[in-house]
Amino acid sequence: MPYSTESPTEQMLQLFESDDIRDELIRDFDLFNHYEIDTTQKYPLTLLYGQMSENIKIDKTKFESVEIEVYDTDPFVACRLVDSLLVKMHKKARMIQREKSAEVVVIIKNQYDLKKAEMDSMENLLKDIRTTYNLLDFNSQVKSFTRAYYESMAKGGSNSKLDKVMTDLAENGGRYVSLNEHLWRVRGTYNDLKLQYENALKDLSKELTYTNVVTKPVPAEKKSSPVRSLIVLMFTASMLLLSFIIIVVFENSKRITANRSL
Numbered sequence: 001m002p003y004s005t006e007s008p009t010e011q012m013l014q015l016f017e018s019d020d021i022r023d024e025l026i027r028d029f030d031l032f033n034h035y036e037i038d039t040t041q042k043y044p045l046t047l048l049y050g051q052m053s054e055n056i057k058i059d060k061t062k063f064e065s066v067e068i069e070v071y072d073t074d075p076f077v078a079c080r081l082v083d084s085l086l087v088k089m090h091k092k093a094r095m096i097q098r099e100k101s102a103e104v105v106v107i108i109k110n111q112y113d114l115k116k117a118e119m120d121s122m123e124n125l126l127k128d129i130r131t132t133y134n135l136l137d138f139n140s141q142v143k144s145f146t147r148a149y150y151e152s153m154a155k156g157g158s159n160s161k162l163d164k165v166m167t168d169l170a171e172n173g174g175r176y177v178s179l180n181e182h183l184w185r186v187r188g189t190y191n192d193l194k195l196q197y198e199n200a201l202k203d204l205s206k207e208l209t210y211t212n213v214v215t216k217p218v219p220a221e222k223k224s225s226p227v228r229s230l231i232v233l234m235f236t237a238s239m240l241l242l243s244f245i246i247i248v249v250f251e252n253s254k255r256i257t258a259n260r261s262l
Contacts, residue, residue, distance in 0.1 A: 009064050012089065015096075016058045016066070021088045025052075028084060029077070056081065094207075101203040108200050112193040119190050122183045129176050 015021070025031065026048065035051045037044055057069040068085060072078035 007064065009060050009066060011093075012066050013058065013060060015089045015092050016068075016085060018092060021085070021092060022049075022052065024088055025081065025084060029081065034077070056085075058085075098204060101200060105197070105200045105204055108193060108197045112190070112197050115186060115190045115193055119183065119186045122179055122186060126176065126179050126183065129179070 031037075031048060031052065032039055032044065035048060037047050037051070041047075055071045057067075057071075059067050059069075061067050068082050070078040070081045070085075072081065
């Protein structure tokens with residue numbers, strides 16, 4: 001059963017960004033050591049969270065799907081991080097689903113029990129009326145006894161037994177009909193609740209799949225982007241080399257001019 005009014009993609013993003021999934025990744029992959037963060041320095045967790053935010057990108061696409069990108073010095077670690085994220089998201093979604101299903105089971109079970117108690121009480125009342133006043137099939141009995149009663153009256157006779165039956169029918173017939181009709185409605189509600197309860201129990205125990213992986217994670221064969229420090233270093237080295245060439249040319253030019261003047 002749905003546990004939120006948000007879109008499935010938004011729910012998935014929230015699950016991926018949950019603190020417990022992040023903390024499990026830190027523990028399982030020993031990310032403090034992997035990212036070479038000194039835990040004795042000031043604010044190590046802040047540094048680690050920042051590093052993870054830079055290296056792990058989880059975004060919603062225009063196709064209402066989720067794209068996961070993980071950058072790492074080791075492509076196989078990056079691939080395993082993606083796999084682990086998916087497994088942990090499934091585990092988290094299943095836990096939430098079962099918690100909500102368990103709540104629904106309790107709510108429906110309470111309604112189901114109350115309705116069953118009401119149904120049993122009404123059936124006992126009807127049973128008492130049937131036993132006390134010998135009412136088995138009210139509509140048929142009313143027709144039969146009414147016909148017999150008026151036939152007896154037409155003959156000018158008096159039948160005390162028929163008189164008592166007609167009195168009982170008159171006094172309890174309406175109550176019997178009302179209870180019987182209400183019991184019919186209560187049974188319908190009871191059957192609906194029973195079906196809901198059975199479905200809720202199924203939701204509680206079934207194993208659901210919460211994602212469809214369109215592209216499976218694979219280790220990258222080469223770096224996805226150049227290292228910035230290397231770019232800066234190469235640029236600085238190039239500038240130094242150019243300066244050196246200019247200086248050499250300038251100094252040589254000065255020597256040639258001096259020799260000519262001599």
